[in-house]
Amino acid sequence: MVTETVATFEDSLGQLDVEWTHTTSDGFEATVASLIEEPAVGVSLPFDGASLPDAVTVDPTAAALESARTSVTPASFGVAEYGSVVLASTPGGAEPVSLYPELHVPVVRADDVVPGMPEAFDRFGSEIREHRSSSIIATGPSATADMGDLVFGAHGPKEVHVVILDE
Amino acid sequence: MSKSDKAAEIRRLMLAEGDAVEQNTKGFNAGRYDSVSELENYEELKDRAREIKEDAIARLPELIDQLRDAVEENGGTLYVADDAADANRYVRDVVADNDGDRVVKSKSMTTEELEVNDALERDGVDVVETDLGEWVIQLADEAPSHLIAPAIHRSREDIAELFNETFDPDEPLETAAELTQFARERLGEQIRDADVGMTGANFITADTGTMALVTSEGNARKSAVVPDTHVAVAGVEKVVPSVEDLQPFVELIARSGTGQDITSYVSLLTPPVESPTVDFDDDETPLSERGSDREFHLVLVDNGRMAMREDDQLRETLYCIRCSACSNSCANFQQVGGHAFGGETYSGGIGTGWEAGIEGLDVAGEFNDLCTGCSRCVNACPVKIDIPWINTVVRDRVNRGTDEEFDWLVEGLTPDAEPGGVPLQKRFFGNFSTVAKLGSATAPVSNWLADAAPSRWAMDRLLGIDKRRELPTFQRETLRSWFERRETAIDDPTREVVLYPDVYTNHVQVERGKAAVRTLEALGVRVHVPEVASSGRAPLSQGMIATAESHAHDVYGALAEHVDAGRDVVVVEPSDLAMFEREYEKFLPERSFERLRDNSYEVMEYVYGLLQNGGDSERLRRAPADDPGVAYHSHCQQRTLGLEGHTVAVLEDLDYDVVTSDVECCGMAGSFGYKSDYYELSVEVGEDLAGQFTTDETRDRTVVASGTSCLEQLDSLLSRPTTHPIELVAP
Numbered sequence: 001m002v003t004e005t006v007a008t009f010e011d012s013l014g015q016l017d018v019e020w021t022h023t024t025s026d027g028f029e030a031t032v033a034s035l036i037e038e039p040a041v042g043v044s045l046p047f048d049g050a051s052l053p054d055a056v057t058v059d060p061t062a063a064a065l066e067s068a069r070t071s072v073t074p075a076s077f078g079v080a081e082y083g084s085v086v087l088a089s090t091p092g093g094a095e096p097v098s099l100y101p102e103l104h105v106p107v108v109r110a111d112d113v114v115p116g117m118p119e120a121f122d123r124f125g126s127e128i129r130e131h132r133s134s135s136i137i138a139t140g141p142s143a144t145a146d147m148g149d150l151v152f153g154a155h156g157p158k159e160v161h162v163v164i165l166d167e
Numbered sequence: 168m169s170k171s172d173k174a175a176e177i178r179r180l181m182l183a184e185g186d187a188v189e190q191n192t193k194g195f196n197a198g199r200y201d202s203v204s205e206l207e208n209y210e211e212l213k214d215r216a217r218e219i220k221e222d223a224i225a226r227l228p229e230l231i232d233q234l235r236d237a238v239e240e241n242g243g244t245l246y247v248a249d250d251a252a253d254a255n256r257y258v259r260d261v262v263a264d265n266d267g268d269r270v271v272k273s274k275s276m277t278t279e280e281l282e283v284n285d286a287l288e289r290d291g292v293d294v295v296e297t298d299l300g301e302w303v304i305q306l307a308d309e310a311p312s313h314l315i316a317p318a319i320h321r322s323r324e325d326i327a328e329l330f331n332e333t334f335d336p337d338e339p340l341e342t343a344a345e346l347t348q349f350a351r352e353r354l355g356e357q358i359r360d361a362d363v364g365m366t367g368a369n370f371i372t373a374d375t376g377t378m379a380l381v382t383s384e385g386n387a388r389k390s391a392v393v394p395d396t397h398v399a400v401a402g403v404e405k406v407v408p409s410v411e412d413l414q415p416f417v418e419l420i421a422r423s424g425t426g427q428d429i430t431s432y433v434s435l436l437t438p439p440v441e442s443p444t445v446d447f448d449d450d451e452t453p454l455s456e457r458g459s460d461r462e463f464h465l466v467l468v469d470n471g472r473m474a475m476r477e478d479d480q481l482r483e484t485l486y487c488i489r490c491s492a493c494s495n496s497c498a499n500f501q502q503v504g505g506h507a508f509g510g511e512t513y514s515g516g517i518g519t520g521w522e523a524g525i526e527g528l529d530v531a532g533e534f535n536d537l538c539t540g541c542s543r544c545v546n547a548c549p550v551k552i553d554i555p556w557i558n559t560v561v562r563d564r565v566n567r568g569t570d571e572e573f574d575w576l577v578e579g580l581t582p583d584a585e586p587g588g589v590p591l592q593k594r595f596f597g598n599f600s601t602v603a604k605l606g607s608a609t610a611p612v613s614n615w616l617a618d619a620a621p622s623r624w625a626m627d628r629l630l631g632i633d634k635r636r637e638l639p640t641f642q643r644e645t646l647r648s649w650f651e652r653r654e655t656a657i658d659d660p661t662r663e664v665v666l667y668p669d670v671y672t673n674h675v676q677v678e679r680g681k682a683a684v685r686t687l688e689a690l691g692v693r694v695h696v697p698e699v700a701s702s703g704r705a706p707l708s709q710g711m712i713a714t715a716e717s718h719a720h721d722v723y724g725a726l727a728e729h730v731d732a733g734r735d736v737v738v739v740e741p742s743d744l745a746m747f748e749r750e751y752e753k754f755l756p757e758r759s760f761e762r763l764r765d766n767s768y769e770v771m772e773y774v775y776g777l778l779q780n781g782g783d784s785e786r787l788r789r790a791p792a793d794d795p796g797v798a799y800h801s802h803c804q805q806r807t808l809g810l811e812g813h814t815v816a817v818l819e820d821l822d823y824d825v826v827t828s829d830v831e832c833c834g835m836a837g838s839f840g841y842k843s844d845y846y847e848l849s850v851e852v853g854e855d856l857a858g859q860f861t862t863d864e865t866r867d868r869t870v871v872a873s874g875t876s877c878l879e880q881l882d883s884l885l886s887r888p889t890t891h892p893i894e895l896v897a898p
Contacts, residue, residue: 043454062457063450082429089392093454095442099388121414124435128375128410132241134440137417137433142385145191145425146300146316147350148323149343154299155351156385156431 002110005080006164009113012083013162016140020162022110025049028165032056032072035105035161041065042072043092045107047165059092071101071157078113078162079120082139085162086120089134098138104157106138109165168533170631170844177848180507184312184320185851188504191319196495196831198426199547206422216415217551220486223407224476230373230406231467237376242439243463247403250470255286258365258398261464262292265396267362271354273380273387274298275367276489277468278400279311280512280525283365295357297386299350306333312505314491314514315424320504354386359447364390368401369488370416371465374409378465380434381420383427388434395444396462403467404485410435416488419549424490438463475524480560484520486550493517493544493554498803498832498852499537508537516544516554523561532565536845539836540708541803542745556753562710566593583706584713592631593709596838600701603674606641614640633846637883639675646673646680650696655684660693661782664773665729669740670701671875679890682897683739683770689786689898690777695734699725702743707750708837719746719754723763736767739893741805741874742837744769748808769805770893771814771873778820787896789821796824798865799892800856800881802874803832814873814892821896826865830856833872835880850884857884871895 002010002022013020023031025048033053041060042052056072057064065071073094075085085106089095098104114120120137127133142156152158168176203209223230231247238245248254262270270292272278284294284305296305300318303326304311311317318326323343330346331339334353340346358364366387368378378399380387391397407413413435421427439461443454475481494500494515497508505514510522510530516538523531538558548554566589583589583598595602606613616622617638626632646668664687672680680696687694703718726736738744747767752760768776778784797818801811811827818825834852839845860870860881870889872878881889 059453059455061450061453062445062447065445065454066447084429089436089440089442091441091443091455091459093443093445093457095388095392095440096445097454099385099392117414117418121411121417124413125410128372128377128435128437132375132437134377134434134436134438134442136388137429137435138431139429139433140431143383143431144299144347146298146303146318146384147326147343147346148321151343151347153351154347154384154386155297155354155389 005113005115006110008080008115009078009083012081016083018083018140018160018162020164022164022166024166029053031163032105035163036070036072037103038070039064039068040070040072041068041097041101043074043090043094043097045074047074047107047109050107050165060097065097065100068101070103070105071097072105072107073098075106075108076112076135077120077123078108079117079137080113081116084137084139087136087138089136095134095136098136099156102153102158104160105163106160107163107165109167111167173844174847177503177507177845180503181848181851184504184506185502187322187325188312188320189501191316192313192495192501195425195491199423199492199495202422202426202428205428206418212415212419213549213551216419216549217486219407219412219415220550224404224482224485226408227403227406227476230408231403233373234371234376234406237374238465241376241437241463243376243465245465245467247467247469251281251468254281254400254466254468254470255283257466258283258400259286259290261396261398262287262363263290265362265462267292267396269293269295269357269361270363270365271295271297271358271361271390271394272301272365273367273382273390274301274317275365275400276311276314276512277367277402278365280470281400281468283400295354295361297354297358297390299347299384302350302354303329310506310512312509312514313494314489316491320506358389358393361394363396363398364392364394365398365400366391368399368405369420370413371401371406372408372410372413373406375437376465377410377435377437379413379417380432380436381430382434383431385432388432391434391436391438392440392442393445395460397438398464398466399438400466400468403469403472406467420488420490423492423547423549471525478524481520481524481557483552484517484524484557486552487517487521488550490549491515492547492549496543496547496831498541498543498830498834499539499848501831502848502851503537508534510534516558517552519561520557523564528561528565528568531561535561535565539832539839541832541836542749542807543803543831545807556750559707559710559712563712566590566710583711584717585711589709589711591629592842593711595630596841597706597709597711597714599705600670603641603670607643607645607674610641610643614638627843631843632841633843635846636841639671639879641674642677644677646677647696647698649677649681650684655688655694657688657691657693661691661777663693663695663732663734664737665695665697665726665734667699667736667738667743668696669738669743670705672739676875676878676891679739679894682891682894683737686774686787686893686897687737690774690782692777695729697725697729702746704742704746705837707746715750716754719751723751723755723759726763727759730762730766735773736763737770737773738767739770739891741769741802741808741810742876745804745808769808769810769813771817772810774893774896775813775817778817784820786898787821788898790823794823796826796868797871797895798826798828798860798868800828800833800860800872800877802872802877805873817896818892823895826868828856828859830859833874833877833880835876837876840876840880849880853880853884857881860885869895
């Protein structure tokens with residue numbers, strides 16, 4: 001069942017022209033395999049039962065990252081109102097991995113989608129005060145209008161495809 | 168700069184940059200309206216944002232101490248730089264200590280203010296701007312023309328030409344996609360080998376040392392994370408107390424600026440970050456094993472800000488989050504951009520406050536007059552800064568510091584409350600009520616003489632009144648003298664009102680005043696038209712604050728007794744009503760201000776209220792069956808007060824088919840369009856409005872406008888007559 005919050009999240013993604021796919025941990029590997037373009041890189045996922053397909057190089061070298069076309073990384077949570085995914089910076093390099101390849105596939109658990117920014121910042125407040133962590137609120141692909149027209153993929157991904165993990 | 172030099176410079180910029188600036192700013196502005204309309208709690212978010220900024224600036228020294236502790240706990244360094252030289256020295260030392268050959272930067276207006284690029288380049292450091300717009304102006308060796316879109320004055324064709332000339336690629340670049348791809352690759356290589364990454368910071372939280380970076384391209388993410396040394400440079404005013412305080416700003420900043428709901432990336436970085444440093448030549452070490460040996464420096468820049476904090480009038484400027492809403496919503500900015508409407512670094516309405524505080528009054532004074540006080544930025548500002556007021560204060564201060572040789576000419580004619588030094592042109596327009604009184608008393612001779620060639624020559628030369636403008640025609644019989652001579656008998660009135668005889672309605676546009684009297688009486692209202700001083704709008708718009716304030720006291724003195732007698736104050740001229748409702752707050756005791764504000768109404772707003780409360784609309788003039796419809800332009804300040812809808816509702820109630828303009832301002836703005844340095848800009852702004860009223864759908868409609876200035880501008884740009892809405896509906 002899709003909750004109201006997740007439905008809002010989908011609406012927002014739709015308005016951003018960002019595609020999304022629902023899956024469960026059983027279908028996760030196959031779903032991700034169908035979405036990526038190789039070479040693909042990723043960081044390991046903290047979600048029980050969801051592991052990345054072999055085609056995704058987990059914990060790549062920087063050189064492998066530079067030549068990858070797809071990256072798959074976990075999102076700490078989603079923000080329904082905006083269609084945003086929150087990407088935590090980690091020692092494993094989730095931040096650069098999510099940024100360099102043309103296609104970014106963030107994975108967010110349906111239960112981790114919060115309604116709006118007030119809820120998001122409640123989470124950030126306690127999380128950042130405790131761990132002094134860093135995160136990116138990422139909404140749609142990288143974009144610029146500085147060259148006279150809207151273009152996606154200015155310095156970051158041209159395309160984002162969100163995988164929503166239902167349990 | 169002389170008036171003719173200034174006119175020439177504005178003309179040059181309108182030609183060279185106007186089209187690109189106009190297209191982009193209007194796009195942003197339209198996007199803002201759409202995006203904020205989707206926010207149910209928009210006003211609440213603005214109130215919250217304002218509250219956070221007020222609190223943060225009030226407690227700034229304490230918050231900086233707290234921030235220093237947090238940054239040091241995190242493993243970084245905080246340096247508070249007194250001025251640009253101090254900040255640059257610190258940054259140069261950091262770069263030198265790291266043997267830095269190349270610094271990659273993401274967009275930062277504060278580093279533009281410091282001119283840190285020049286300082287580093289003098290040390291032989293290669294400094295590369297990685298924001299695409301900022302890179303364009305770096306290549307072109309230009310200053311930003313806009314707070315968030317620095318190359319907004321350049322078209323795609325311009326940029327293609329610049330890239331093709333600079334880089335001579337194998338295939339000439341043409342489309343936006345090609346230009347972007349080229350920039351991405353080229354800048355990607357520069358980031359790859361960079362030693363130091365420099366970013367700005369939109370907000371910094373004192374509790375955790377977290378900086379929020381609001382971007383869309385992803386270059387700031389790369390600049391902050393790829394090199395192992397990160398220098399963030401920000402004004403001291405960017406500090407907010409806690410992480411949670413970021414929320415309203417994150418929801419407001421992009422909506423207010425570009426009209427996006429949110430930018431692609433809002434980075435919440437608590438440096439030094441945990442991400443591994445990236446060396447793309449490394450094809451052996453997995454990222455997780457590279458480690459994160461990072462250095463972080465936060466440079467907080469004072470450079471005049473702490474003095475602004477002590478300045479009761481300029482303090483509000485520090486609440487600015489540099490979203491650019493005030494630029495995009497400004498009709499003048501839309502035509503000239505930030506190269507004319509800007510100082511050393513900052514541009515647009517709020518630019519005056521920044522430049523006055525950071526560079527000084529001389530820099531601020533160079534572009535301050537481009538703010539006409541139309542107030543369209545006021546509701547657009549996400550932190551509710553009274554930007555026109557800041558511009559007025561700066562104008563007042565500039566006036567007081569100016570020497571002007573013709574003072575003797577006006578001292579007798581214009582008994583105002585200003586010290587010597589106020590420029591003659593400002594003094595003339597600021598004392599227009601005196602001129603008008605004299606004009607009516609000696610009409611029609613005054614009109615003949617004013618229009619005679621020698622007079623126009625003198626006005627142009629001494630007062631800077633453009634010869635191409637038609638002058639107002641003073642009426643011999645003022646509204647007050649007409650009113651006093653007529654018999655009125657409203658028995659058993661529903662209400663009693665004071666019709667405020669503003670200068671224009673009393674001396675120039677007298678017919679609309681008579682129409683107001685007839686309309687009110689037709690609806691059973693007893694009208695009084697007492698002698699009341701002019702509102703002070705005219706001197707205020709010239710930066711003559713002391714004179715405006717003395718008008719406020721006189722007006723209040725004349726109206727208070729009427730208000731106490733239960734009479735409502737009805738105002739025809741929206742710019743005068745806006746004085747009562749907004750600016751008098753600065754001049755009158757709170758209770759007096761509120762009493763006048765709460766009992767004052769725009770004339771069509773009042774008619775609307777009467778009709779809503781049982782007034783008989785049959786007594787007003789309905790649209791005839793063959794009426795061509797109405798093209799209505801509401802006054803800028805009237806719309807800021809939220810009073811456009813009342814006129815539309817009354818007209819529609821009386822069967823008029825109404826189309827409204829959607830420009831921010833007519834461009835006339837009181838005296839602005841008369842001034843020879845700004846005449847052409849004023850016309851350029853007005854052409855937008857005229858264009859909207861000459862389309863297939865609108866060209867046959869009756870042109871109706873609420874403000875004197877709007878009517879004057881429309882009269883001069885259209886070949887058909889114009890009228891005030893009250894004249895349309897009056898019996």
